[in-house]
Amino acid sequence: MQAQPSGTGSHLSHLYCPKSGERYDADRIQQLSRIGAPLLAAYDLASLARSWRPADLAGREPTLWRYRELLPVRDPAHVVSLGEGFTPLLPLPRLGRELGIGGLWMKDEGIVPTGSFKARGAAVGVSRARELGVTRLAMPTNGNAGAAWALYAARAGIRATIVMPKDAPAITRQEIAICGADLYLVEGLISDAGRIVAQAVAEGGLYDASTLKEPYRIEGKKTMGLELAEQCGWRLPDVILYPTGGGVGLIGLHKAFKELRELGWIDPSRPLPRLVAVQASGCAPIVRAWEARATVSEFWPDSRTVAFGINVPKALGDFLVLEALYESEGCAVAVDDDDLLAAQRRAAECEGAFVCPEGAALFAAARELRRNGWIRGGERVVALNTGAGIKYPDTFRADPPLLQPGDRLPL
Amino acid sequence: MQAQPSGTGSHLSHLYCPKSGERYDADRIQQLSRIGAPLLAAYDLASLARSWRPADLAGREPTLWRYRELLPVRDPAHVVSLGEGFTPLLPLPRLGRELGIGGLWMKDEGIVPTGSFKARGAAVGVSRARELGVTRLAMPTNGNAGAAWALYAARAGIRATIVMPKDAPAITRQEIAICGADLYLVEGLISDAGRIVAQAVAEGGLYDASTLKEPYRIEGKKTMGLELAEQCGWRLPDVILYPTGGGVGLIGLHKAFKELRELGWIDPSRPLPRLVAVQASGCAPIVRAWEARATVSEFWPDSRTVAFGINVPKALGDFLVLEALYESEGCAVAVDDDDLLAAQRRAAECEGAFVCPEGAALFAAARELRRNGWIRGGERVVALNTGAGIKYPDTFRADPPLLQPGDRLPL
The missing domain is CATH 3.90.1380 (threonine synthase, domain 1, chain A)
Known part of the structure; x- marks a missing residue:
C-alpha cells in the first residue's frame, strides 16, 4: 500500500x-x-x-x-471546485479589547461557496466520491452540510438525496432544491433524519455521505488548519475555538497540525494549539463528557439551541473530538443562547462581522475563558467562525421605522 | 498635483x-x-x-x-478590510455547452463579505472616507450596498444612516441593523430613498455615500477588472456580461482595463472586452438609451423586477455606462424575469452555482446573444455574478415532502 x-x-x-x-x-x-x-x-x-x-x-x-x-x-x-478555501484571517482588535484578549483573530468561513464551512468537506468529499465512481449519494443534515453537498454533487453530476429537520434554516432548503437534489424534511432532529438515511442506504445501495460515514469530508475540513498554519507563517496560535456539533472540523484541525508536525513544517518543540469545543447549553454532550474526562459522550435528550448547526445530541466522532481536546490540552465550554446572541451583535457592532450564531458562541466562550483565566493574557486566540450570519435571518430582529416618499429623516 | x-x-x-x-x-x-x-x-x-x-x-x-x-x-x-476580493473565476462547462458558449466562465462575487460585490465598493469607499476624516455617512440603497457600507462603517468606527425601499431583500435589513447603523425603510423606490438622503445630507452635513456621489466606491469595483485580468494571465476575455443597475461595476471594469493598458500590463493592440449591460425588461433605461445610441438614459417609470439590485430607474452615472458600452463596442440587453429565474435554476442544476437573480440574468442574456450571433463561437465570455443566491430566499420556492421519524424514503 x-x-x-x-x-x-x-x-x-x-x-x-x-x-x-x-x-x-x-x-x-x-x-x-x-x-x-x-x-x-x-x-x-x-x-x-x-x-x-x-x-x-x-x-x-x-x-x-x-x-x-x-x-x-x-x-x-x-476536482469539483467552486473556488472554496483560503478564507481570511481577520484581526478583531475592538472586540478583543472588550474581551480582554489583545490577540483575537477570526478565520471567517462565511466567505466560501454556500456561505458555510461545510463547503470544504463537500468539495473534497464529492471530488473523491466522483473519483471512486459514486453516482448517487444520500445524507442527513442540519442544513448547511446538505446544501453544500447538494450543490457540489450537482456540479459533479452526482445525484443527491438529502433529509433534514423541518426546523433547519429555511434558506438551506432552497439551496438543496434549486440544484435538483431530492430533498425531504423530517418532523424531528438530525438523528431522526440519520435513521431514515441509514435505512435508505441499506436498502438502496446509495453512497452514505453522513458525517464521518465516508472518510473524506474530514480531509476537506482539515484544510482550515493547513491554511491557518500558512497564514500564521507556520507558527500556530495558542488557542483555537471551534463550535462543535458533529465535531469534524475540530478533528480535522488537530489532524492537520499533527500532519504538519510530521512534515516538519511546524516546530515540534512547541505545543499544538489548545482546541476548545464550544457548545450550546441546550446541547452540550461533549462538554459533559469532557468534564467527566470520559472518552465518549452520551446522547443529549431534548436538545435545543438557536445555533442550529451545533444541535447534535450525539456525534459519531465524539471519541475523536474528546481525544483531540485531551491531546491538545484544550477544553469544552457551553454557552447560553442569550449570551451567544448578544455576542453576535457585539461582533457586528465592533468589527462589522455578521457571523452565524455558531460562530458567535465562540466569542461568548472566549469571554468566559478569559475571565476564568484559562485563556491567559497575551495569548493568540483564533475563533473559527463557521458561516455567514445571512443564512440565519431569524436570529436578529430588525424593526426599522417606515417613511413615506418626501419624509425627512429625524436627525 | x-x-x-x-x-x-x-x-x-x-x-x-x-x-x-x-x-x-x-x-x-x-x-x-x-x-x-x-x-x-x-x-x-x-x-x-x-x-x-x-x-x-x-x-x-x-x-x-x-x-x-x-x-x-x-x-x-x-485600510478597513473584512478579507474582500480575489473571488474565484470558475469555468462553467456544462452550462456553457447548453448555451453554445464553450468558453463560459463566471467570476463569483457571492464569495465576499456580505455575500455581494457591494463589499468591494464599501471596503475602498469606507477606508478612504476614514482616511479623509469622515465620522458620519448616509446613503440610499436597494439593500446590498447599504448592508456592505453599514458593516464596513461599523468596523471603521463611522456612524452610518441608511434608507432603503421596504421591498428590498429582507436579509439586508438585519445586516444593517445588527451592526448598529441607523436604518429607515421607505414606501417607494431607491429614488425615493435617494431624495430623503439628499435632504438629510444638505441639512445635516453628513458625508453622502450614495452611488457615484463619492469618488471611491468605483475604485473598489474596479478591482474586479484588475483581478479578472490577473486571473486570465493579463489576456482579457472577449466579452464580459454585467447586471446593470447603477452601473458602477461596469464603469469600474472599463476604467480598470484602460488603466492596465496605460501601465502596459495588457496588450494595447488587442481590443478591450466588449462589455454587456444586462437589465431586466421591467427596468431597462440603459438598454433603451443604447438602442437609441443616446448618451444619457431617461427615467424608467413604474420599474419592477425580481432582480432587485438592478431596479434602478435612472442612474447618475448612466452617461459613463453608455460611454463604456460604445467605447468597448459592447451592447445592452434586457431579459424577462421568467427567463432569468429559469436561468438561475439551470446554473444551480448544471454547475452547483446558486447565483443571485441579477447574476442569473447574465446567463439568460448570454443565451440570447449567442443565438443572435453577437457572441461568436469560440469567444471567451465571463459572467460577473454580483452576489450569492442565499440573499434572495424568495426567488425560488422549495416544497419538499415532510416525513415523520421512522418513515422510509420513497426510493
Whole structure:
C-alpha cells in the first residue's frame, strides 16, 4: 500500500480505523470500519516530507486545493471546485479589547461557496466520491452540510438525496432544491433524519455521505488548519475555538497540525494549539463528557439551541473530538443562547462581522475563558467562525421605522 | 498635483469631472463636481508604469488590496478590510455547452463579505472616507450596498444612516441593523430613498455615500477588472456580461482595463472586452438609451423586477455606462424575469452555482446573444455574478415532502 505520487501529487496512502488500527484500501469506496468506527485517511508523510516544502505553495491558487499533496484526490480532472478555501484571517482588535484578549483573530468561513464551512468537506468529499465512481449519494443534515453537498454533487453530476429537520434554516432548503437534489424534511432532529438515511442506504445501495460515514469530508475540513498554519507563517496560535456539533472540523484541525508536525513544517518543540469545543447549553454532550474526562459522550435528550448547526445530541466522532481536546490540552465550554446572541451583535457592532450564531458562541466562550483565566493574557486566540450570519435571518430582529416618499429623516 | 508614493504605494494623483475635465484635490472630502457630475480618481500612471510590474503581485494577499498602488488609500492604517476580493473565476462547462458558449466562465462575487460585490465598493469607499476624516455617512440603497457600507462603517468606527425601499431583500435589513447603523425603510423606490438622503445630507452635513456621489466606491469595483485580468494571465476575455443597475461595476471594469493598458500590463493592440449591460425588461433605461445610441438614459417609470439590485430607474452615472458600452463596442440587453429565474435554476442544476437573480440574468442574456450571433463561437465570455443566491430566499420556492421519524424514503 505504498502511495504513488499522482496527477495531483496526492500522497494518500491508505485508510485506517482509529479504534482497531486496521487498514483499508483507499482506492475503493469505503464507509465505516468493520467495527462501526469512522475511517481516517493516511498519507505517506515520510516521502512527502522529503519532496514538499512550504515554498512550493508560492504562486498556487488561493483555494484549499493548494494543499493537494495532503488531499485524497489523485486526478485533477476529478476536482469539483467552486473556488472554496483560503478564507481570511481577520484581526478583531475592538472586540478583543472588550474581551480582554489583545490577540483575537477570526478565520471567517462565511466567505466560501454556500456561505458555510461545510463547503470544504463537500468539495473534497464529492471530488473523491466522483473519483471512486459514486453516482448517487444520500445524507442527513442540519442544513448547511446538505446544501453544500447538494450543490457540489450537482456540479459533479452526482445525484443527491438529502433529509433534514423541518426546523433547519429555511434558506438551506432552497439551496438543496434549486440544484435538483431530492430533498425531504423530517418532523424531528438530525438523528431522526440519520435513521431514515441509514435505512435508505441499506436498502438502496446509495453512497452514505453522513458525517464521518465516508472518510473524506474530514480531509476537506482539515484544510482550515493547513491554511491557518500558512497564514500564521507556520507558527500556530495558542488557542483555537471551534463550535462543535458533529465535531469534524475540530478533528480535522488537530489532524492537520499533527500532519504538519510530521512534515516538519511546524516546530515540534512547541505545543499544538489548545482546541476548545464550544457548545450550546441546550446541547452540550461533549462538554459533559469532557468534564467527566470520559472518552465518549452520551446522547443529549431534548436538545435545543438557536445555533442550529451545533444541535447534535450525539456525534459519531465524539471519541475523536474528546481525544483531540485531551491531546491538545484544550477544553469544552457551553454557552447560553442569550449570551451567544448578544455576542453576535457585539461582533457586528465592533468589527462589522455578521457571523452565524455558531460562530458567535465562540466569542461568548472566549469571554468566559478569559475571565476564568484559562485563556491567559497575551495569548493568540483564533475563533473559527463557521458561516455567514445571512443564512440565519431569524436570529436578529430588525424593526426599522417606515417613511413615506418626501419624509425627512429625524436627525 | 503630482502624486507622492506613500505608505500603501497609492499613486492617486487627483480627482476630475468627466464632463468638464476640471481637476479636484483628492486629499479632501469631495462629493459631486461643480456641475453635478460624479468625480473620478486619477493616478500617476506614467510614474507607476516605471516602478510596478505584474511580478510584484506575487506573494501578496489574495484580496483586492493587492492592487494598492491603483487604489486611493494612502496609509495602510486606514485600510478597513473584512478579507474582500480575489473571488474565484470558475469555468462553467456544462452550462456553457447548453448555451453554445464553450468558453463560459463566471467570476463569483457571492464569495465576499456580505455575500455581494457591494463589499468591494464599501471596503475602498469606507477606508478612504476614514482616511479623509469622515465620522458620519448616509446613503440610499436597494439593500446590498447599504448592508456592505453599514458593516464596513461599523468596523471603521463611522456612524452610518441608511434608507432603503421596504421591498428590498429582507436579509439586508438585519445586516444593517445588527451592526448598529441607523436604518429607515421607505414606501417607494431607491429614488425615493435617494431624495430623503439628499435632504438629510444638505441639512445635516453628513458625508453622502450614495452611488457615484463619492469618488471611491468605483475604485473598489474596479478591482474586479484588475483581478479578472490577473486571473486570465493579463489576456482579457472577449466579452464580459454585467447586471446593470447603477452601473458602477461596469464603469469600474472599463476604467480598470484602460488603466492596465496605460501601465502596459495588457496588450494595447488587442481590443478591450466588449462589455454587456444586462437589465431586466421591467427596468431597462440603459438598454433603451443604447438602442437609441443616446448618451444619457431617461427615467424608467413604474420599474419592477425580481432582480432587485438592478431596479434602478435612472442612474447618475448612466452617461459613463453608455460611454463604456460604445467605447468597448459592447451592447445592452434586457431579459424577462421568467427567463432569468429559469436561468438561475439551470446554473444551480448544471454547475452547483446558486447565483443571485441579477447574476442569473447574465446567463439568460448570454443565451440570447449567442443565438443572435453577437457572441461568436469560440469567444471567451465571463459572467460577473454580483452576489450569492442565499440573499434572495424568495426567488425560488422549495416544497419538499415532510416525513415523520421512522418513515422510509420513497426510493
